[in-house]
Amino acid sequence: MDTNVQAGLLAYIMLFSWPLLGIGIFLVFPLRWACAVTVVGGEMFLPSGFIIHIKGLPPLDKDLSICLAALLGCLVVKPRAILGGSRTGRRYVLFLLTVVVGLYFTVQTNPDPINVVGHETLPALTSHDFVLMAAGPLLYWWPAFFVGRKLFTKVEHLEVLWTVLTVGGLVYSLFILVELRMSPQFSMWIYGYRPSSFAQSVRYGGYRPVVFMTHGLNVALFMLMSLLAATALARARIRLWGIRTRWIVIYLAVILLAMHSAGAVINAIVLVSFLYLMSSRAQARLATALATAVLLYPLLRFYDLIPVDSIVGFFSSLLGPERAESLSYRFLNETELLARAIKRPWFGWGGYGRQHTFEWGHQKTVVDGAWIGVLGYAGVVGFIGHFGLLVFPILVFARKRLRQMAPGRDTILASTLILMSAASVFDLLPNAGEAPYLTLLIGALAGIKVERQPAPEWQVDRLVMA
DSSP states (O other): OEESSOOOHHHHHHHHHHHHHHHHHHHHSOHHHHHHHHHHHHHHHSOSSOOEEOTTSOOBOHHHHHHHHHHHHHHHHOTHHHHOSSOOOHHHHHHHHHHHHHHHHHHHTOOSOBOOTTSOOBOOOOHHHHHHHHHIIIIIIHHHHHHHHHHOOSGGGHHHHHHHHHHHHHHHHHHHHHHHHHOSOHHHHHHSSOSSOGGGGEETTEEOOOTTSSSHHHHHHHHHHHHHHHHHHHHTTOOBTTBOHHHHHHHHHHHHHTTOOHHHHHHHHHHHHHHHHSOHHHHHHHHHHHHHHHHHHHHHHHTTOSOHHHHHHHHHHHHOHHHHHHHHHHHHHHHHHHHHHTTSTTTOOOSTTTTSOEETTEEOOOOOSHHHHHHHHHHHHHHHHHHHHHHHHHHHIIIIIGGGSOSSHHHHHHHHHHHHHHHHHHTTTTOOOOOHHHHHHHHHHHHOOOOOOOOOHHHHHHHHHO
């Protein structure tokens, strides 16, 4: 057994014990509350960037521990909730199978080792690699979607998710306030290591909190989701502990503003404005546009239809040259990685860093956006399966189910879910912020059934007269 970083004993204990703690949570809390608490709580407090390698088994990390906790909790406490029912979700399973079958052909099309001058040889892929690669979507990704789709089948169930996310944001804000003052230290204090470079935590003359997540961007995205969840409760006039949630919205907005994450602040301004000022149909159109942009982005980048220079110039004038330089670096990496990916376009290069370019024996490129990571690793087929599963529920809900809902509390809760899901998927263009709690939200979006609203009385009268 080995690890990728030197961590303290508590990091091992937390990763190994969370599935067992998850079963305990399911025994104490009602089913959906237990699921939300297990997934969101694991994201908040388990060690990030820490991987335990056990020979012959998939690597144990934060995501796998969370998914196992949610899945085992359901199977032990109430297995019929996720194994019963007639809704098989074949179209979603099809996306999963596309990924797994595509990975098989990734192995078959990468039988050659890659010799890098001044660097160790990148090994060829074997059937053993396929087993470990297929474990990725099957164990680290699909369970959160599956559990979300099975448990959260009614719009009123979303109140559980929004409450847990809101309370999670309030709890995390206490840790954030400490790190804003004292720099990111909690992972070092509790687990004995830093999940990312300390230099990346210094922004605008202050600190970007990391707490127990991989990067400050992950914390900012989590607090954005918490803010949007609180916004849904406020618009639906649902109180927490007798407190009007609009005050919680204001507090969380101030915390997000203090975190030195320009992208999250811009997203918050746009999304909260849409939730308060625009109709549910307008919100659905925005979600559809964001989801469609994710699917089309690789093609637009390939044909050089994204005005990269104009975007960098805009952000330079808006946020300053430092942030613009960071964005420019991401675009340059995308260009090189995309050029590498199209050499094996359909099934990608697989693991061991084979999708990267090298210079003087050192890895030259860095994967920032999840889209280019998936495209280079698993090719077009893997991209379609992976992002199809994330985007398809958004498009279906926006086009069909949301239109069937009458204005009111349920529509508020549902329209917030579709915007949150679209925003989290769109964030995978510049960042690699996939997490089980976000996949759980998209699974809930896929699982919610909306009953058709009865026709207005005047329409019924017209039908009777006819």
